[in-house]
Amino acid sequence: xxxxxxxxxxxxxxxxxxxxxxxxxxxxxxxxxxxxxxxxxxxxxxxxxxxxxxxxxxxxxxxxxxxxxxxxxxxxxxxxxxxxxxxxxxxxxxxxxxxxxxxxxxxxxxxxxxxxxxxxxxxxxxxxxxxxxxxxxxxxxxxxxxxxxxxxxxxxxxxxxxxxxxxxxxxxxxxxxxxxxxxxxxxxxxxxxxxxxxxxxxxxxxxxxxxxxxxxxxxxxxxxxxxxxxxxxxxxxxxxxxxxxxxxxxxx
Numbered sequence: 663x664x665x666x667x668x669x670x671x672x673x674x675x676x677x678x679x680x681x682x683x684x685x686x687x688x689x690x691x692x693x694x695x696x697x698x699x700x701x702x703x704x705x706x707x708x709x710x711x712x713x714x715x716x717x718x719x720x721x722x723x724x725x726x727x728x729x730x731x732x733x734x735x736x737x738x739x740x741x742x743x744x745x746x747x748x749x750x751x752x753x754x755x756x757x758x759x760x761x762x763x764x765x766x767x768x769x770x771x772x773x774x775x776x777x778x779x780x781x782x783x784x785x786x787x788x789x790x791x792x793x794x795x796x797x798x799x800x801x802x803x804x805x806x807x808x809x810x811x812x813x814x815x816x817x818x819x820x821x822x823x824x825x826x827x828x829x830x831x832x833x834x835x836x837x838x839x840x841x842x843x844x845x846x847x848x849x850x851x852x853x854x855x856x857x858x859x860x861x862x863x864x865x866x867x868x869x870x871x872x873x874x875x876x877x878x879x880x881x882x883x884x885x886x887x888x889x890x891x892x893x894x895x896x897x898x899x900x901x902x903x904x905x906x907x908x909x910x911x912x913x914x
Contacts, residue, residue, distance in 0.1 A: 663772045668765035670756070671738065677768045678715050678735040685719060685731055685770050689777075691914075693808040695784050698722040699730075712739035721780045730780060732771045738764040781811060785863065791894075805863030806892055810914035816866040817845040817859045821852060830901075831870040834886075838905060842912070856889060865891045866908060874901070 669677045682701070690696060704716040719731035741764045745752040753762040785805045792800040809815060818835040820827035828848060835846045845864060847855045852869060859867050869887040876882030886904060889896045899907060 663774055665770050666740065667768040667770075668741075668754075669768060671763055671766050674735050674737065674766040674768060675715065678733065681768050681770050682717050682733050685733055685772075689719065689730070691808075692781060692811060693784060693806065694721070694780055698780075698784060700727070710734075712737055721776075721783075723780065723783060728776060730773055730777055732769075734769050734771070736767040736769050738766050740767050741765060781807070802857060802860060804860040804891065807863035807865070808914070809865040809912035812863045812865050812912075813843060814845040814859070814862065814864045815842040815912050816868055816908050817847055817855075817864045819846075819852060819855050819867055819869045820848050821869060821871040823848050826875050827870045827872070830875060834868070834870075834901060834904065838908065841905065842908060860891055863891070865912065867891075868904060 667677060667681065686699070686701060689699060698721055700720050700722075702718045702720055704713075704718070709716055714735040714737055716732060716734040718729050719733075720727045721730050741752045744750075745764070752764060754765050755762050782805075785807045787804050787806055789802045789804060790799045791802045794800050805812075816838065818831050818838070820831035822828075831848075832846070835844055838844050845859065847858065849855070850858075856867055867889040869889065871887065873880065873883050874886055884902075885898045885900050887896050887898050888904070888907065
């Protein structure tokens with residue numbers, strides 16, 4: 663994907679620095695680790711004849727460094743060539759300065775597929791979270807995807823398959839699905855379900871238990887437990903606050 667940003671001659675290096683920083687910050691904001699990024703400025707002899715400055719953004723893939731993004735100050739070359747070949751006047755009239763000029767172009771150019779790959783590479787993790795009964799490492803596979811990029815924003819997990827839990831759990835699933843991509847899983851132990859959601863990068867798991875709906879001896883508290891993927895910390899909040907809680911934490 664490419665973007666051509668037009669600017670006044672003489673301001674191009676300022677805007678080049680702006681887009682260089684903007685692109686760098688964007689990559690960090692979607693979850694890439696800064697230690698796996700490097701910005702390589704082209705040497706003067708490496709620059710295209712029409713370029714005043716170019717920076718390659720490179721990522722450390724498992725197979726080595728590879729380019730993700732390029733940002734180039736292409737001066738007025740692009741529009742000058744279009745004007746020459748088409749015969750159309752492509753000058754811009756600056757009313758404040760009362761002058762015509764051909765705009766300079768700053769061009770960020772992004773490789774979409776390789777950026778997706780870099781996100782997956784940096785998100786993937788295998789964490790030792792304890793030991794099993796045989797003394798072997800208990801390894802949690804997790805995708806630390808930014809919540810905005812996660813396929814599912816949350817998963818609804820009733821603690822039991824009993825209708826007393828699955829009914830209200832499905833009601834919340836249907837309600838949240840109006841605003842977010844949600845998963846629903848009632849199969850297996852709650853620990854195994856957490857792990858399945860970790861593997862696909864779901865940032866929040868919402869568990870319905872018998873305290874939520876009440877029992878013969880205890881009144882319902884109408885709350886659910888929300889477990890956060892990366893820290894594995896859990897909070898208990900009222901069902902009525904779940905939508906706002908998720909929305910606040912997945913916004914980008």
